[in-house]
Amino acid sequence: MIHPIRIAPSILAADFSKLGQEVRDVVDAGADWVHLDVMDGHFVPNITFGPDIIKSLRPYTDATFDCHLMIAPADPFLEAFAKAGCDVLTVHAEAGPHLHRSLQTVRALGKRAGVSLNPATPESTIEYVLDAVDLILVMTVNPGFGGQKFIAEMEEKIRRIRAMVGDRPIEIEVDGGVTPETAGAVARAGSNVLVAGSAVFKGDSVAAYRGAIAAIRAAAETGRG
Numbered sequence: 001m002i003h004p005i006r007i008a009p010s011i012l013a014a015d016f017s018k019l020g021q022e023v024r025d026v027v028d029a030g031a032d033w034v035h036l037d038v039m040d041g042h043f044v045p046n047i048t049f050g051p052d053i054i055k056s057l058r059p060y061t062d063a064t065f066d067c068h069l070m071i072a073p074a075d076p077f078l079e080a081f082a083k084a085g086c087d088v089l090t091v092h093a094e095a096g097p098h099l100h101r102s103l104q105t106v107r108a109l110g111k112r113a114g115v116s117l118n119p120a121t122p123e124s125t126i127e128y129v130l131d132a133v134d135l136i137l138v139m140t141v142n143p144g145f146g147g148q149k150f151i152a153e154m155e156e157k158i159r160r161i162r163a164m165v166g167d168r169p170i171e172i173e174v175d176g177g178v179t180p181e182t183a184g185a186v187a188r189a190g191s192n193v194l195v196a197g198s199a200v201f202k203g204d205s206v207a208a209y210r211g212a213i214a215a216i217r218a219a220a221e222t223g224r225g
């Protein structure tokens, strides 16, 4: 199944003193989804925000809220993130021993279930949960921080995941170091949702956000062929 290219700016790189406005601006600038990086200082060495902040951002746009949960355990918090207005809830395969249960819980909450793999985690980890998954997020940096360098070895992993998914209607997302320079390769390998934090928010105006999103989208469309 061919999904559209979607650009999902990560507000991790936005100005935290005016997050609502940043969300509105980046959607006005052409973002398809808004990527929300939730970090707990335990699963990853950084802390960001939780469901209350996400709830406060919800009125600023109708765009899909793509919630990347870098927390362990995740299960006790899934309902709170669902109620906060997240549309996609992605848990890390490494975050707990009962991945299938986490994914079932997300779907039971009426949300799309995502699973994320750290760079060192092989795609075989998710082979037996594919029918419980709506989205696979391939980390192309080690999670925890924005502005890191894209790990090129992940292109092969995306390709293998694309083949493993087959005809299932699963979206493949890439996250970390995505720029107009790397977008073509990840789209060619088979991903369709491209997260970009610093590449978008390094701009200082809505016009700059629009230019960056358009450049990433154009590179992805060209790469996909």
Ligand SMILES: O=C(CO)[C@@H](O)[C@H](O)COP(=O)(O)O
Pocket (backbone or CB within 6 Å): 010, 012, 013, 035, 037, 068, 141, 142, 143, 144, 145, 146, 147, 148, 175, 176, 177, 178, 195, 196, 197, 198, 199
């Ligand atoms: O999940 C993460 C980091 O853990 C990402 O979503 C980053 O926020 C992406 O930032 P850039 O690499 O695009 O600057």
Ligand SMILES: [Fe+2]
Pocket (backbone or CB within 6 Å): 010, 035, 036, 037, 068, 175, 195
């Ligand atoms: Fe992320």
